[in-house]
Amino acid sequence: MFQKILVAIDASERGQLVFDQALQLAQATSAHLMLLHVLSSEEEGSPNVSIIGLEYYPSIADEIVQMHQKQWVEYENRGLKMLRSHAEQAAAVGVAIEFTQNFGNPGRTICEVAHTWDADLIIMGRRGHSGLNELLLGSVSNYVLHHAPCSVLTVQGIVHADSTTTQDQLADVVL
Amino acid sequence: MYTNILVALSSIQIALSDHNIFEPNQTERESFRVSREVLDEAIALAKPFKANLTLLHVLTEKEIQDGIRKFGSKEKFEQECQRRLKLLEDEVRGAGVEVDFDQIFPKLVSGKPGEIICNHARLWKNDLIVVGRRERHFHLLGPGGVSGYVIYHAPCTTFVVNSKASSISPEGANSVVVH
Numbered sequence: 001m002f003q004k005i006l007v008a009i010d011a012s013e014r015g016q017l018v019f020d021q022a023l024q025l026a027q028a029t030s031a032h033l034m035l036l037h038v039l040s041s042e043e044e045g046s047p048n049v050s051i052i053g054l055e056y057y058p059s060i061a062d063e064i065v066q067m068h069q070k071q072w073v074e075y076e077n078r079g080l081k082m083l084r085s086h087a088e089q090a091a092a093v094g095v096a097i098e099f100t101q102n103f104g105n106p107g108r109t110i111c112e113v114a115h116t117w118d119a120d121l122i123i124m125g126r127r128g129h130s131g132l133n134e135l136l137l138g139s140v141s142n143y144v145l146h147h148a149p150c151s152v153l154t155v156q157g158i159v160h161a162d163s164t165t166t167q168d169q170l171a172d173v174v175l
Numbered sequence: 176m177y178t179n180i181l182v183a184l185s186s187i188q189i190a191l192s193d194h195n196i197f198e199p200n201q202t203e204r205e206s207f208r209v210s211r212e213v214l215d216e217a218i219a220l221a222k223p224f225k226a227n228l229t230l231l232h233v234l235t236e237k238e239i240q241d242g243i244r245k246f247g248s249k250e251k252f253e254q255e256c257q258r259r260l261k262l263l264e265d266e267v268r269g270a271g272v273e274v275d276f277d278q279i280f281p282k283l284v285s286g287k288p289g290e291i292i293c294n295h296a297r298l299w300k301n302d303l304i305v306v307g308r309r310e311r312h313f314h315l316l317g318p319g320g321v322s323g324y325v326i327y328h329a330p331c332t333t334f335v336v337n338s339k340a341s342s343i344s345p346e347g348a349n350s351v352v353v354h
Contacts, residue, residue, distance in 0.1 A: 001216075001219045001220070021176065021332065024176045025176070028176070028223035028224060029223060126326060126327065139327070141326055141327075142323055142326070142327070145308070145322060145323055145326060145335060146308075146323075148337060150337060150338075151216070151334065151335060151336050151337045151338070152326075152334075152335045152337065153332060153333070153334045153335070154326045154329075154332065154333050154335070155332050156329060156330065156331055156332055156333075
């Protein structure tokens, strides 16, 4: 059914859920996995030291730039460590897997990799931002949904207890 | 992993054994194609997990009006929908997948498709929703359309079907290949 599944993950708890589902799906369908981690300033945990205006403070500018670079390198390394750990998990259950870590706009990068790697399914988490944040940051899953060259599977995060539905809300139902 | 899959269909005139199809217009053709893919993918996904399917036929207000007009009355349209749904259920069973019969509502009512799908998934406790990406020009139906709404509001994993042969390129150009 699926032969090549692209899994877009981040370092969050949700990322682990996404990977777990992807792994189970790959096992059930004997698919190959490609893990993708997009490094961007939008991701939680990415360094976001502002270096604008530092030219006015030449004495500390260098230090700050160096610290910033160091943080980016650490961020990159954390990402690679996560990817390797997932790859080991997959290998342990006999699933063929590769991984890649790219800088860039998350939505666009996911679609580009899906295109060049010829994925037939993209698995990703829902962005998880609410309301205004979703609107301002743009939703990665919404972008991918409309630009993906293949099917897209979005994994939900933890469902909150208050989202229940009563029979009344089902009044508008179609056969 | 998946036990109870909700299959959202915009068209149920898709049973392979159904010879009673009216000449479709452009939109209907698109709907048939997408719904056919959605059903095929849902069946394929159900098999390895021995999951069962619940078929949900979702119509917009306009589609209901069109249907009533085409068949003469609301009752006749409902009967026709029942007939088609039965054919589909037979087809799914024939493929070795169990189908849930219990939650069939006999009346035709309109509502927002995305909401209908998500509300049902919540009530029926589905662990996967399979939906198509019908709105190729999505801006026409508002941001995201039905599939966009569902991936945002669904209480569970959502699978948006989009076959590779008929997709747009990452740059967004309209290089659609019709197969």
